[in-house]
Amino acid sequence: MEKAEVAQKIYELVEKSTGKKKLKSSDIQKTISADLNITRDDVKAALKDLVDEGKLIYTYFGGSFVEIPPK
Amino acid sequence: MPKKYETPLLDELEKGPFPSFVTEIKKAAARSDMAADELGQLEKSYRDKRGYWKHGGIVGVRGYGSGVIGRYSSLADQFPDVANFHTVRINCTSGFFYTSKFLKEMCDIWDKYGSGLTNLHGSTGDLVLLGTNTENLEPIFAEFSSRGWDLGGSGSALRTPSCCVGPARCEWSNIDTLGITYSVTQEFQDEMHRPAFPYKFKIKTAGCAVDCIASIARADLSIIGTWKGKIAVDQGEVANYAKKGMKIQEEIVNKCPSKCMSYDGKELKIDDDNCVRCMHCIAKMTKALKPTGEKGATILMGSKAPFVIGATLSWVIVPFMKLEEPYDELKDLIRKMWEFWDEHGKNRERIGELVIRKGMREFLEFIGIDPVPQQVKEPRRDPFFFWTEADLQK
Ligand code: HEM
Ligand code: SF4
Ligand code: SF4
Numbered sequence: 001m002e003k004a005e006v007a008q009k010i011y012e013l014v015e016k017s018t019g020k021k022k023l024k025s026s027d028i029q030k031t032i033s034a035d036l037n038i039t040r041d042d043v044k045a046a047l048k049d050l051v052d053e054g055k056l057i058y059t060y061f062g063g064s065f066v067e068i069p070p071k
Numbered sequence: 072m073p074k075k076y077e078t079p080l081l082d083e084l085e086k087g088p089f090p091s092f093v094t095e096i097k098k099a100a101a102r103s104d105m106a107a108d109e110l111g112q113l114e115k116s117y118r119d120k121r122g123y124w125k126h127g128g129i130v131g132v133r134g135y136g137s138g139v140i141g142r143y144s145s146l147a148d149q150f151p152d153v154a155n156f157h158t159v160r161i162n163c164t165s166g167f168f169y170t171s172k173f174l175k176e177m178c179d180i181w182d183k184y185g186s187g188l189t190n191l192h193g194s195t196g197d198l199v200l201l202g203t204n205t206e207n208l209e210p211i212f213a214e215f216s217s218r219g220w221d222l223g224g225s226g227s228a229l230r231t232p233s234c235c236v237g238p239a240r241c242e243w244s245n246i247d248t249l250g251i252t253y254s255v256t257q258e259f260q261d262e263m264h265r266p267a268f269p270y271k272f273k274i275k276t277a278g279c280a281v282d283c284i285a286s287i288a289r290a291d292l293s294i295i296g297t298w299k300g301k302i303a304v305d306q307g308e309v310a311n312y313a314k315k316g317m318k319i320q321e322e323i324v325n326k327c328p329s330k331c332m333s334y335d336g337k338e339l340k341i342d343d344d345n346c347v348r349c350m351h352c353i354a355k356m357t358k359a360l361k362p363t364g365e366k367g368a369t370i371l372m373g374s375k376a377p378f379v380i381g382a383t384l385s386w387v388i389v390p391f392m393k394l395e396e397p398y399d400e401l402k403d404l405i406r407k408m409w410e411f412w413d414e415h416g417k418n419r420e421r422i423g424e425l426v427i428r429k430g431m432r433e434f435l436e437f438i439g440i441d442p443v444p445q446q447v448k449e450p451r452r453d454p455f456f457f458w459t460e461a462d463l464q465k
Contacts, residue, residue, distance in 0.1 A: 059129050063226070
């Protein structure tokens, strides 16, 4: 699977849970790797791209989470 | 002209012969509105007997999930220059070695973009820059990274590893503390800057049990140098210590924690099989005693001050590990520990708390390390033993 597609899935997952449950990087890795049957390293690499591009950011609320940046 | 606040309560803390943080903040406040508002807000905190800082939220520089700790004033109307007052962590060098040139450059950058207040070094070990606003974060990062520096760890991540000065300045070091710290820092950049753990994870390395970096009390992974051979005794030097007035029986022999030393007024004897390598005798009689044989480290885990169950010191998981470049055995162990934590840890549960909750048995089975007597921290308090199917078949 292309890295961009994985990134798309990650973004959708974060978008879907926005306002419901804050996701940790490990939650994303576990969910996406199981859903797409890929390794966690693949998920990490795609997540890194999203954060480097500024599409997702890390936030801290008594723990580190991955979220969509505020508008 | 920066703002000025009346600070009668803080002024009390300038009295007396010792250096005062208030005096330092005042010096910074004479040049920086940020530092002035910091002082003003602190005085109000003293008056009202409560803190006015909030933390967390969205912070960091592009691509990083750690290294900047968001700090916000809850009195932004009153103290607008500390409305954002973020902490920046710069990854310290192994053993905290810097040139005076770098320190001057760092100060210039910080005077330009921040409050001018620093903290060398924070408890985690980083070179800490105290107080800047959100807009300045990217420029500060650019200044440091263009000089070859990087952010440290924060949040649910590997924290900046740190170590004692080790072989660079100390004859007691059994391991290359600096090399180990450098190597794990390079290896685990991803774990440091892209938080993916249940909570923080600290690695601290000391060259011997004197433990100048306090790894036994404040690291999820404590690496402490030790040796396998005997303690070589130079009886001539022992006699010199005695001649100079050292009370060898009282000061050395009686204080040996494993009671493995004896002294008849002439000869000092050590029963090395029972020595626990605590360093007490060696630190006191440096000229007379010297560790020999294979050098390596004891690997311990789990210390933290305000644990849910109370302050906890690290306990042994590997009594002796040889530590030589590229430190693969150590790195594999660390990865295995993280895997266990990732699988079973709850949010904000340190790895030590998890192992206490689950038990050493499950942890050791997972990381593939055999149980040995050195791992016993204290006698068990309950009389029950639960046999597994596998035990019963034996
Ligand atoms: C199916 C029913 C029961 C089971 C499975 C059971 C089980 C146990 C167990 C596991 C212990 C601990 C033994 C040890 O410390 O080594 C114990 C102790 C004890 N049980 Fe029971 N028990 C049962 C019924 C009862 C009843 C009905 C009574 C009293 C009316 C009783 C009174 C005691 C006492 C006094 C002790 C403490 C003995 C001592 O101090 O060593 N038990 N029981
Ligand atoms: S911990 Fe031991 S080796 Fe390191 S500086 Fe202190 S005395 Fe020296
Ligand atoms: S190192 Fe500690 S345990 Fe070993 S002989 Fe010296 S005092 Fe005793």
